[in-house]
């Protein structure tokens with residue numbers, strides 16, 4: 445199984461033909477996945493918030509999830525994530541290809557490399573989202589005539605609460621474009637295990653203080669339901685372009701383990 449989709453809020457509804465449930469044991473706990481063929485390509489599908497959408501962002505077992513995907517042989521992950529927008533460049537309903545992140549999480553296990561037996565690793569994240577995979581997604585978007593905007597800097601907050609307008613203002617001054625709660629450490633853990641990873645952010649709302657109304661999960665879900673179809677089309681088209689070669693440096697992310 446070379447490829448996986450990690451689906452966030454709303455993408456639970458992506459129609460999988462003939463899905464098969466599997467469970468994978470990891471040192472961090474058991475992970476339940478589905479596998480299905482999309483456009484004749486075998487894909488592992490992981491629901492980040494669980495089947496019943498009952499796992500909040502700060503309690504997601506990110507290490508177990510990424511370990512499980514590695515365990516079944518996954519080399520490339522496409523992740524989706526609902527985000528609020530901090531800029532007029534990105535509006536509710538837009539799909540954005542994330543390029544960089546700012547990590548404002550507070551209380552999550554960050555790494556597989558906690559010292560002792562695993563050693564210590566300072567993994568390189570100069571280009572955290574696989575350039576090759578991003579190119580494929582951009583090509584797929586052109587093929588299916590969908591717009592995907594590039595250049596997003598994703599701010600990851602701890603959640604589960606939304607942000608204050610003061611926080612959003614600070615993130616904007618620091619260079620953030622999008623805000624979500626689940627992108628980190630997922631992207632970093634994938635790099636640590638040498639898996640290519642790209643995020644398609646789904647803009648569901650204007651961030652707190654930019655939006656005229658208080659934020660609600662219902663608003664996020666309602667916009668997600670509207671974007672879902674676009675995302676599904678883009679994902680399916682991307683599947684046809686995937687190849688299992690890693691022509692990038694993502695796979696060598698953990699080569700330096702033990703040198704520090």
Ligand code: HPA
Pocket residue numbers: 526527528529601606607623624625648649650651652659664
């Ligand atoms: N903030 C944080 N996470 C989110 C938001 C937001 O505004 N919208 C969707 N996920």
